[in-house]
Amino acid sequence: MRIVIAEDSVLLREGLARLLDAAGHEVVAAVGDPNALLDAVRIHEPDLSIVDVRMPPTHTDEGIRAAHRLREENPATRILVLSQIVSGRAAADLLTTGEGGIGYLLKDRVGNVEEFLTTIDTIAAGGEIIDPHVVRKLLRHRPRIDELTPRETDVLALMAEGKTNTAIAEALVISDAAVAKHINRIFAKLALGTDDSVHKRVQAVLTYLRH
Structure with missing residues (x-):
């Protein structure tokens, strides 16, 4: 699988790249800001993009907005969003775009390597996966x-x-x-x-x- 990583933390970005490489995937680009993400996806047309919600310059919602833009340009774009916070609204808005192939996980719950690799396979195949904490928050409201x-x-x-x-x-x-x-x-x-x-x-x- 060809993957683009968009994560402003160098340690996490490199860690994800090494993990995916060891699992047999090809990281075609690893970037640290939303504009570089947009360029990388347009150039490489990856099977999946892994995107952080908070990215430069304001570290608020640049990543999620870039993900929305990619899905508007190509509804079949496969994206896994990683977040540090439970943002039900962001997850719900993103899930209503495109044609499947979307995921939203909390970073501190991505601890099982095998489950994570299974998750990216599912999303790349067109499935939808939402972190259970986010699901419960959405359903409660x-x-x-x-x-x-x-x-x-x-x-x-x-x-x-x-x-x-x-x-x-x-x-x-x-x-x-x-x-x-x-x-x-x-x-x-x-x-x-x-x-x-x-x-x-x-x-x-x-x-x-x-x-």
Whole structure:
């Protein structure tokens, strides 16, 4: 996989580059500011970009704004955002752009190398993964959350984390069939219809995040 890293911390940037290189990926560019990120993605057209939220010059939201711009230019751009803070709004706004292939993780929770590598594979393949802390914050602040049962809310939160039906069943200690029933009820309550051309699993998460 060809990857661009945008991170203003030299130590973290180099650490990520070494980790990805050791895993067999090719880091085609490692930059420290949003303008360099935009240039690198346009030039190299990577399979994935890993982007820090806070970058120069103000160290507030330059990274997330650059990610938005990349998705506007090419909705298929795959991006994993790394953040030091739980910003539900930033995650929700970014997830409503593009055609899948997006992730939002907290830096201090990226401690398991194998899970991290699996995450980037999932996003590069078009999946969506949100840090569980961010998911819970978003769901707690949704005024229509009471339309779902507690179990359906649990299922939706795990769906938003990118888990398969089997993984959800294991996490909640229920059967795969029960998970499928909960998901169908979620689809119905969110009025996603029966259009097979729509990725209802993704739409179920996005509908709640941007409601």
